Amino acid sequence: MKLPRPRILVSYGLAAAAFFLLLWVRPPLQSSKLPPAKDFDILDRAIEHIRDDYVNETNPLQTMEGAFRGLIGALDPASAYLSSELTARASSRRLERLYDIGLAAYKRPGAFPVVVAVVEGSPAEKAGIQPGDAVSAVDDRSTLVWSHNEFRFALKSEKPAPVKLRLIHENETLEKTVDRYAPYPAPVAWTAEPGTAGIVRIHHLFSGAMDAFRTIVLPQVAGRKNTLILDLRGCREGEIEEARGLVNLFLKSPRAGTFEKKGGIKTVWACPAEPVLPDVPLVVWVDPATMGPAEIAAGVLRDFKRATVVGTPTAGLTAEQKLLPLDAGDGLLLTVGAFTLASGEALFEKGLTPDVKIGPGKKTGADYLEKTKGLPGSRRP
Numbered sequence: 001m002k003l004p005r006p007r008i009l010v011s012y013g014l015a016a017a018a019f020f021l022l023l024w025v026r027p028p029l030q031s032s033k034l035p036p037a038k039d040f041d042i043l044d045r046a047i048e049h050i051r052d053d054y055v056n057e058t059n060p061l062q063t064m065e066g067a068f069r070g071l072i073g074a075l076d077p078a079s080a081y082l083s084s085e086l087t088a089r090a091s092s093r094r095l096e097r098l099y100d101i102g103l104a105a106y107k108r109p110g111a112f113p114v115v116v117a118v119v120e121g122s123p124a125e126k127a128g129i130q131p132g133d134a135v136s137a138v139d140d141r142s143t144l145v146w147s148h149n150e151f152r153f154a155l156k157s158e159k160p161a162p163v164k165l166r167l168i169h170e171n172e173t174l175e176k177t178v179d180r181y182a183p184y185p186a187p188v189a190w191t192a193e194p195g196t197a198g199i200v201r202i203h204h205l206f207s208g209a210m211d212a213f214r215t216i217v218l219p220q221v222a223g224r225k226n227t228l229i230l231d232l233r234g235c236r237e238g239e240i241e242e243a244r245g246l247v248n249l250f251l252k253s254p255r256a257g258t259f260e261k262k263g264g265i266k267t268v269w270a271c272p273a274e275p276v277l278p279d280v281p282l283v284v285w286v287d288p289a290t291m292g293p294a295e296i297a298a299g300v301l302r303d304f305k306r307a308t309v310v311g312t313p314t315a316g317l318t319a320e321q322k323l324l325p326l327d328a329g330d331g332l333l334l335t336v337g338a339f340t341l342a343s344g345e346a347l348f349e350k351g352l353t354p355d356v357k358i359g360p361g362k363k364t365g366a367d368y369l370e371k372t373k374g375l376p377g378s379r380r381p
Contacts, residue, residue: 073109073147076335076349078319080147084329089153091323091331095237096187096206098156099180101163103129104236104289106315107148112136112168116315117234117289123179129167131363136173137166148317149333156180188212190220193369197221197228197280202246205238205293210245218276227281229372230301231365233311234287235294240269240320243293248273250282251306257296259320259337267337271300283375285368286311286354292318296339299352303341309354310371316351 072081082090092098102122105113112134118125135143138154146154155163160180167174187209189201200217202209221228247256248271258266284298284307295314301307320337338348356371 069145069147069150072332072334073145076319077106077108077148077315078317078321078333079335080149080333082150082153082323082331082333084331086150086153087323087325087329087331089156089158090149090333091325092158094206095156096184096204097182098158099160100156100183101127101178101180102183103155104234104291105135105151106288106291107143107146107151109147110144113143113146113148113151117236117287119183119234122183123181127176127178129165129176129178130169132169134168135165136168137164139164140166186212186216188216190217192220193229195226196372197224197226199229199231199365201231202235202294204235205242205246205297207239207242209238209242210249213246213249214276221277221280224280227283227372227375228277230282230284230307231368232290232294232298233285233368234289236289236291238293240293240296243297244269244271246297247271247300248275249277250275250280250301251278251304253304253342255342256300256304257339257341259339261320261337266340269296269339282307283372284309284311285372286314286352287358287363288312288315290314290352295347295352299339299341299345299347302352302355303343303345308356308375309352310356310368310375311354311358313353314351316347316349318347 068081072079089095089098101124102119103115103124104117104119105115107113115124115129115131115133115135117131118129135151137143138151141154143151143154157163157180160182162177162179165176165178167176184203187202187204187206189203191199191201193199198217198220200213202213244256251271252273252275253271255268256271257269259269260266282301284301286295286298286309290298290311291314295316295318298307298309298314299318302309318339319335320339322334322336324332324334326332338346340346340348356375358367358371
């Protein structure tokens with residue numbers, strides 16, 4: 001339904017005013033040589049051209065939503081503008097219980113999300129989705145202007161309802177309807193592996209993961225002298241506090257890293273408890289789907305020479321974030337802190353470089369085991 005032209009003009013005016021106020025009261029994202037008045041003049045002229053010359057009658061509210069996406073998306077890969085539906089999902093106290101399709105993807109500004117890993121046995125794998133595929137639409141909505149986290153929450157649901165995906169696979173466009181499932185039957189699993197203290201697979205780092213570690217893993221590795229493999233491949237979600245708990249199992253430090261916040265303020269990230277596995281040799285496996293808190297844990301363990309990291313470079317989504325609900329039910333997921341290792345190495349937007357790299361095409365557990373053979377593991381200095 002088309003709005004009467006006077007209402008369109010008023011709506012555009014309000015939208016322009018709101019957008020201008022955002023630019024005016026908050027610090028600029030990048031330094032600008034233009035004075036604020038000229039910036040607003042450019043914005044005003046752009047809106048005027050859209051209103052008068054664009055081929056279709058536009059909805060100012062949708063245009064404003066796109067402006068918010070662009071504004072927040074220009075900050076960093078982790079920050080996001082979320083619709084009311086996605087804000088409700090992001091606000092869930094039990095994110096690990098939401099249904100998902102079982103893929104990990106990384107979304108860069110101005111590009112489609114690219115699949116970096118597919119969970120074995122998941123609906124995504126059964127649908128034939130492969131690493132390297134680009135997801136151009138979710139339920140007929142283009143993903144091009146979405147943020148990384150907007151895409152992430154769009155794949156989740158409170159119900160096991162299917163989701164429609166449009167994929168680009170080797171220059172071919174495919175349409176797939178993919179079921180959702182409960183992706184995390186357990187946060188942690190331990191499996192025996194000859195010549196090692198076993199492989200600990202960390203599926204997520206949400207609340208309760210370290211309680212599960214203590215219950216499931218500690219009885220299996222107590223007293224062992226050989227290397228324990230900590231498998232963080234595909235561990236793409238969780239909480240920073242659980243990452244602290246994971247690191248603190250293996251080392252103690254009053255300053256394991258810092259979060260740099262607005263104004264250059266640095267808050268110390270400490271691991272103050274006595275470790276329960278201080279001397280077990282440790283190898284950590286990572287891949288492109290090792291994201292967020294899992295990247296922090298792997299980075300700190302490597303930084304303190306407590307572990308040898310094997311795998312591929314990670315994405316660098318090591319942000320402390322805050323969800324800010326807006327009046328209409330939508331929200332802003334903003335980065336309020338960027339993680340830096342105790343050595344001074346920044347992980348945010350740069351990622352973690354493994355000590356031992358897995359070459360192209362070598363992505364299976366067998367390939368990781370082959371690279372792990374002969375590694376002495378790393379003990380506490």
